[in-house]
Amino acid sequence: MLQTFSAIVTSPPILSHPIEYLKGVGPQRADLLKKELGLFTFNDLLHHFPYRHLDRTRFHEIIDLNPSIEFAQVRGKIIGHELIGEKSSKRLVAQLKDATGIIELTWFKGLTWVQKSLYEGSTYTVFGKLGFFMGKPQMVHPEIEAAGSEATGVKAHLEPIYATTEKLKSRGLGGRQIANLTTSLYGLISEKDLPENLPEGLLKEHRLMPRFEAYRQVHFPASTEKFEAAVQRLKFEELFITQLRLAIVRQQRHSYSKGVVFEKVGDLFLEFYNKHLPFQLTGAQKRVLKEIRQDTATGHQMNRLLQGDVGSGKTIVALLAMLLAADNGFQACLMAPTEILAQQHFAAISALLQEMNIEVGLLTGSTKTAERKKLLPRLADGSVSLLVGTHALIEEVVQFKSLGLVVIDEQHRFGVAQRARLWKKAIVPPHVLVMTATPIPRTLAMTAYGDLDYSVMDELPPGRQPITTVHRFDDYRVSVLDFIRTEIERGRQAYIIFPLIEESDKVDYENLMAGYEHVKAAFPEPKYWISMLHGRQPTDQKEWNMQRFVRGEAHIMVSTTVIEVGVNVPNASVMVIENAEKFGLSQLHQLRGRVGRGAEKSYCILMTSPKLSHDARERIKTMVSTNNGFEIAEKDLELRGPGDIEGTRQSGALNLKLADLVKDKAILEKAKIAAEGIVERDPELESPEHLRLKQYLMSLKGKTLWSKIS
Ligand code: ADP
Ligand code: MG
DSSP, X not given: OHHHXXXXXXXXXXXXXXXXXXXXXXXXXXXXXXXXXXXXXXXHHHTOOOSEEEETTOOOOGGGOOTTOSEEEEEEEEEEEEEESOGGGOEEEXXXXXXXXXXXXXXXXXXXXXXXXXXXXXXXXXXXXXXXXXXXXXXXXXXXXXXXXXXXXXXXXXXXXXXXXXXXXXXXOOHHXXXXXXXXXXXHOOGXXXXXXXXXXXXXXXXXXXXXXXXXXXXXXXXHHHHHHHHHHHHHHHHHHHHHHHHHHHHHHHHHOOOOOOOOOOHHHHHIIIIIOOSOOOHHHHHHHHHHHHHHHSSSOXXXXXXXXXXXOHXXXXXXXXXXXXXXXXXXXXXXXXXXXXXXXXXXXXXXXXXXXXXXXXXXXXXXXHHHXXXXXXXXXXXXXXXXESGGGGSTTOOOSSEEEEEEESGGGSOHHHHHHHHTTSSSOOEEEEEEOSOOOHHHHHHHTTTSEEEEEOOOOTTOOOOEEEEEEGGGHHHHHHHHHHHHHTTOXXXXXXXXXXXXXXXXXXXXXXXXXXXXXXXXXXXOOEEEEOTTSOHXXXXXHHHHHHTTXXXXXXXXXXXXXXXXXXXXXXXXXXXXXXXXXXXHHHHHTTSSOSSSOOEEEEEEOSOOOHHHHHHXXXXXXXXXXXXXXXXHHHHHOGGGSTTOTTOGGGOOSSOOTTTTHHHHHHHXXXXXXXXXXXXXXXXXXXXXXXXXXXXXXXXXXXXXXX
C-alpha cells in the first residue's frame, strides 16, 4: 500500500507522509494521535521520543519494592484472583507471588478478559506503576504477560516507553502500542531518509554518532551507553543548528544591512554630557555607550539588546544615544510599554533637557486630538527631534522626517509585527536599541536573542544600599502596617501591590478594593494620603494618582502590577507585595526594583498565606536570599523551563525537542563555538564539506526566528 502510494504521488519524502498511512493507524486513530499528541506525520512520530526505557531483562524482587520506585517489573506466580465489589466499584484483584513476597494487582476495566487470561500457578511478568496501600505494594492496570512470551519476537534489550494519554490508552494506543508504531516506522525508513547533516569534521571532533544511527538508538537502544551517545548527538545537532542559524542571521546583518551613519559626536551630546548630566556615568553605562557609538558609525544597522538589571540606569544611556542621533541630523524615538512609563520618561527627559535647544514630543493613546494635530506636522518636518511614547508611535499616521534610532524600553511587551511597522517609517532602517530589565540567563540569551548583539549593564550606580527582603505570613499584617507607618514618619513612601494578573479577574479585583479600604482605615486622611492605581481606571485618573505619588503628596501607593516596569520614585523605600505566592519570580524582582532607587535603605516585604506550594516556596526563598537579577533569572528558568519565560514563548528558537537549556549548558557552549567557527570561515557555507549542512538548513524553510527585528 505504502509503496504504491508514494510511487503515484511523485514520492514525497517518506517522513512527510501523514500518520494515517502508517500500518496499524488508520483515519480514526490518526485523528486521536493528532489531537492528543500532535503527531501528524511520520516525522512527528520519529520525534516523539521515548521518555524512558525499560530494561526488560531486569526484575525487581517484591521485597525490594519501595515508594521511591516509580515503575516496577516483577516476575512471579499468580496465587489467586477474584472479582469484588458491585457495579462501578467492581474490580478484579489478583495476587502475584515471587520468592520474596506478594504484590496485589487490580483492574477496573476489561475484567472478564483479564480474568480469562490469568491462570493460577502460572508465571507472569508484570510491569506497571507502583503504588502502596497500607504499606503493601500494588499496581493498578499493570501490563501483564505470561512468562516466556516476551522472549518471542525481536524485542530490544531496552524497551522504549512513550508518553501517551488516557484517551489514547482507551483506544488501544498505550505506550506499548506506540512503540509498535515506531517499530513499523523503522521498518520503512533507511539512512537516505535521515541523511547526515553535520560536517564530517564536526562529527570527528566531537565524536558524534551518525544521525540515522542516533535516531534509532534513541528509540531502540542496544545499550545504555549507546543511548547516552545517541542523545548527546541529537542534542548537539539541535543546539548546533539553532546556533548556526542565529550566527548566519547575525553575520548577514553585519555584512549586508544598511544603516544610517552617525558620524560624529556633536554639540547636543557634548553640551548635555558636560553641563547637564546630573551624575557620573557608571563604568557599565560608559561601556554600553561606546558599543552603541561603534555600532552606529559603521554604516550597518544596529540591532542591540541592552540588558540591565532594575535601577542600573538604562534611561540615561537611551537619552545619550538619542542625542547622538540628533547630532547627526536624525530623529529618535523611545517607545515604552505603558502609558505611565511613557509619561514618566517624557517628564524625566524634558526635565533633563530643559536648558537645551531641542524639542521633545510625547505621543500616547491618550494624547488629545488637538495636541496630535500640532505634533504630527512638527514630527514630519523634523522640528521635533526626540519623540517619547507608547505603541501609538507605530500608527500609520505618525510620519518622521528622518528616523535614525528607535529605542524600545522593556521590549518583551512589544510584538514582532508591531516592531516591524516601525522600521517602515524610514527608507534606511533605523538603528534599534532594545532595553530590558528582565535579566535573561546567558543560555537563553544565546538562543532566544542570539541574532541580536548584546550588551549587559551589570553595575548599579554608586551609593545604592541593598534592599532587605523578608517573607511574612498574612497574620503578621498589623506589624507590617506599623513598619510602613514608621517609614512614612521618616519621610519615605510605600507601595502595596495586589495581584491583578488578568484585568478581568473579579476575585482579584475585589481583593484589591478590600485591600485599599483596609489600608485607608489604617492610614486615615488627612494625616495620610493614599493613591490607587489599576488597569481599569481611565488614563487621567491613573495619571493623577501617579503624579500625586511622584510628587510625594501621597504616602502610599496601592496598586496592581501596572507599576511593575520602569516606574521611578526614588523616595519610596517600602514595597509590600500581597499574595506574593501568586507572582512569578521575574515579576517579583521587577516589583522589588521599584524601591532601592535612591540613597535610602529600602525594604521588600513578601506577604503570603501559610500554605505554599513547593515552587512558590522556592520563589520566595530565592527572593529573600538574593538581589541579583541574573541569579533570579537562572532560578526562574530552572523552575519554569524556558518555554514559560516571558517574551520567549513564541520563539521558534526555543522549540527544543531534546536539549534542555538548564541541563545542557555545556553542549550549548560547544555548539555555539562550533557554529560561529563555521560561519566565520565559510559564511555562505560554500565549501563541499558544508554542502549537506546547507541543504539541511534550506529544508528548514519557514521556521523563522522571531527576534530578528529588522
Ligand atoms: P532602569 O535601568 O531600571 O531603567 P533608570 O534609568 O530608571 O533605571 O535609573 C534608575 C535611577 O538611577 C534613576 O533615578 C536615575 O536617575 C539614576 N541613575 C542612573 N544612572 C546613574 C548614575 N550613573 N549615577 C547615579 N544615579 C544614576
Ligand atoms: Mg527603565
